[in-house]
Amino acid sequence: MTTRVILDTDPGIDDSLAILLATASPEVELAGVTVTSGNCPMADGVRNARNVLALAGRPDVPVCGGVALPLIRPLYTAPETHGETGIGFAYLPESTAPVSTEHGVDLIIREILEHPGEVTLVAVAPLTNVAIALRKEPRIINAVRQVIIMGGALRTDGNTTSVAEFNFFVDPHAAHIVLESGMPITLLPWDVTKDIILTQANVDQLIRTPSPVTRFIADATRFYIEFHMAAFGYAGCSINDPAALALAFMPDLARTEPMHVAVEYTSELTAGKSVISYIGPATREPDAHDLTGYDTAAWPPHWRRAFRPAPNVRTVVEFDSQRFIALFVERMERLARQ
Numbered sequence: 001m002t003t004r005v006i007l008d009t010d011p012g013i014d015d016s017l018a019i020l021l022a023t024a025s026p027e028v029e030l031a032g033v034t035v036t037s038g039n040c041p042m043a044d045g046v047r048n049a050r051n052v053l054a055l056a057g058r059p060d061v062p063v064c065g066g067v068a069l070p071l072i073r074p075l076y077t078a079p080e081t082h083g084e085t086g087i088g089f090a091y092l093p094e095s096t097a098p099v100s101t102e103h104g105v106d107l108i109i110r111e112i113l114e115h116p117g118e119v120t121l122v123a124v125a126p127l128t129n130v131a132i133a134l135r136k137e138p139r140i141i142n143a144v145r146q147v148i149i150m151g152g153a154l155r156t157d158g159n160t161t162s163v164a165e166f167n168f169f170v171d172p173h174a175a176h177i178v179l180e181s182g183m184p185i186t187l188l189p190w191d192v193t194k195d196i197i198l199t200q201a202n203v204d205q206l207i208r209t210p211s212p213v214t215r216f217i218a219d220a221t222r223f224y225i226e227f228h229m230a231a232f233g234y235a236g237c238s239i240n241d242p243a244a245l246a247l248a249f250m251p252d253l254a255r256t257e258p259m260h261v262a263v264e265y266t267s268e269l270t271a272g273k274s275v276i277s278y279i280g281p282a283t284r285e286p287d288a289h290d291l292t293g294y295d296t297a298a299w300p301p302h303w304r305r306a307f308r309p310a311p312n313v314r315t316v317v318e319f320d321s322q323r324f325i326a327l328f329v330e331r332m333e334r335l336a337r338q
């Protein structure tokens, strides 16, 4: 049984690796890749997504640009992390696939409504497209199967400002809309993904299987690894976005806890900061659209005030990085041999 996935991206080096992992995973039926601006401007991201899909032998997967600017704030991109084109030192031939004419927001809405209860939305970019989809068609809230979001720095320093993770920093207003939407959300924060590291040794192993796929991974990650070396002092790179994609078909990689996560969007100084209210273990089994497992109605009134908002996400607090990196390397080798 496959899982129908929409991948909302800003490709981006680790976004590109997430696209490759989706194409290399038999558990995933990739319904479309939608793009917003973030790591690079949206036009570059669309080109990268199309070219990566062609590289993986899946030029048929639709790539749809969505909303090109954050809701309120000016666009902030990350050329120092992902390179001027968004894919580091890699160069890819232009895909000759027909250009999709559907808007990314409309693809998200259409897919979710056409397949109620089936679509997993994996959002690994600033949440602009998802927020606009929610505002345009709120029925997706109850029709989506689950939403997996890579974003937020909850109990750790941010990776963009000292308090904010990149995806939440770039569009904090969108992150607020999405987290407060009532959709069944699994949040994979930077707290966890910063330790999901593809090492230089992993890349060296990959290029022992020569192919355009492994060449691309080596050239793209060389830039990303140089950045990580300068910023964090190690020869490897956090592959945040593929880890979020993997949760769509291998949820047992993670242990989650329900919590309320709010996003600061009014302060210039702390824009995109995640503020958590953790309330301890759940009291009953969650169901599909009440993932929290809490009887909030039974809480004392003072708990229900601002200090104890009901959980709005399940947050990943532990992740089996070793198993995931082994899976990633093995699937990239397989893709390279195809």
Ligand code: BDR
Residues within 6 Å of the ligand: 012, 013, 014, 015, 039, 078, 081, 124, 125, 150, 159, 165, 166, 167, 190, 240, 241
């Ligand atoms: C997130 O921001 C981007 O740089 C990555 O693609 C990832 O989605 C990590 O904070």
Ligand code: CA
Residues within 6 Å of the ligand: 009, 010, 011, 012, 014, 015, 038, 039, 124, 125, 241
């Ligand atoms: Ca991303």
